[in-house]
Amino acid sequence: MRENVCILIPTLNEGKTIGKLVEAYKAMGFTDVLVVDGHSTDNTVAAAQAAGARVVLQNGKGKGAAVQQAFGMIDKEITIMVDGDGTYLPEEVDRLIEPIVNGSADHVLGNRFANYGKGAFTRLNHFGNKMLNLMFNFAYHVRLNDILTGYHAFNRKALKMVNLNQSGFGIEAELAVECLKKDLRMCEVPITYLARADGAPTKLNPLNDGFKIGYTIYKLGKTYNPMLYLTLISIAIFLLGLVVGVYVVWEQFRGIPHNQMAILTALLIISGIQIFIFGYIIDMIVQMQREMMREIRKR
Ligand SMILES: Nc1nc2c(ncn2[C@@H]2O[C@H](COP(=O)(O)OP(=O)(O)O)[C@@H](O)[C@H]2O)c(=O)[nH]1
Ligand SMILES: [Mg+2]
Structure with missing residues (x-):
């Protein structure tokens, strides 16, 4: 079975x-280890090649x-994607492969929150990850614990369907959004997450990248779940109208008329309701389109 697996490791x-990591997978019987390098300036490429990886x-x-x-x-039945920083355990790879082999999932994510070492997450990182997962679950109506993990498994179908444009x-x-949009079955398995080796800093800038990831979720969420965003906007406008309206009525009772503000109140409340209805209609169109794509894919 292991000859049908490609171990993909992006490195910078x-x-x-990387050397140890490639060796570990090789020793476990994975013959195809593919390292895609982002033009490292250290010995990454040489170390990966020496350990027997195919380097691109x-x-x-x-x-x-x-x-x-x-x-x-990649042209294999199963693809494992793992960070090259040694924070994930090769010995746990079968946990990710299992749901693909038994056909219960197209995309498997290793959940780092199941078991993480001391210092694996900084406090900010832990908080940021939790927030982004919450946001993601809210926007996409799913329940996932760790979408930003670095340990994944894909079957051939998932690999061919997923389209990544964002760098x-x-x-x-x-990745997570694409899999949901394409109706791929996702599942999580618990994995171990270790701290990075000393002197091998992450390329992630927690604040900057946290916002970028949040923005990505928001941007992609808009097309997946337009109702959510329009509902939020409509509620804000409606509430503003309500506040102004209450003030106008209050003042009216005290004998002070506010004609312009009364017009504003009406406009805000009507706009709020209308935007909500637009959201509802767009949501219906999106649902119908999704249903249609589902039918087309079945054939
Ligand atoms: N090919 C390639 N790999 C990258 C690039 N940036 C990061 N990586 C690799 O992607 C993986 C995840 O990055 P990492 O810094 O560990 O992020 P973290 O796990 O979120 O801290 C690591 O194996 C990195 O070496 C890049 O620009 N090109
Ligand atoms: Mg990492």
Whole structure:
């Protein structure tokens, strides 16, 4: 079975850990280890090759571009994607492979919150991850614990259907969104998450990238769930109208008329209701389109 698996490792300056990682997978019987390197300036490429990996230098910039490129090159039933920083355990790979082999999922995510080592998450990182997962679950009506994990498994179907346009660190969020949009079955399995090796800093900038990932979720969420966004806007406008309206009525009782403000009240309340109805209609169109795509895909 292991000859049907490709181990994909995107790397950028992971010279400290990549050699061992590739060796570990090789020793477990995975013959196809593909390292897509983002033009590392350390010994990553040499170490990966020495350990027996197939190394490809990526075109374009960012992990997203690297992964998209790799997806186009892989022709295996199962693809495992794992960070090259040694924070994930090769021995746990079967947990991710299992749901693919038994056919219960198309995309498996390793849930890092199940078991994480001391210092694996900084406090900010832990908080940020929780927030982004909450936001994601809210926008997409799902219940996932860890969409930003670095340990994934895909079957061939998922690999061919997923389309990543975003570069940089939006990629994990985009992966999750793509799988939902394409109606792929996702599942999570518990995994271990270790701290990075000393002197091998993450490429992630927690604040900056956190906002980028949040923005990606928001931007993509708009097309997936337009109702949500329009509902939020309509509620805001409606409430504003209500506040102004209460003030106008209050003043009226005290004998002070506010004609312009009364007009404003009416406009705000009507706009709020209308935007809500637009959202409802757009939602219906999106649902219908999704249903249709589902039918088409079944054939
Ligand atoms: N090919 C490629 N790999 C990258 C790039 N940026 C990060 N990576 C790799 O993607 C993986 C995840 O990055 P990492 O810094 O560990 O992010 P973190 O796990 O969120 O801290 C690591 O194996 C990195 O070496 C890039 O621009 N190109
Ligand atoms: Mg990492």
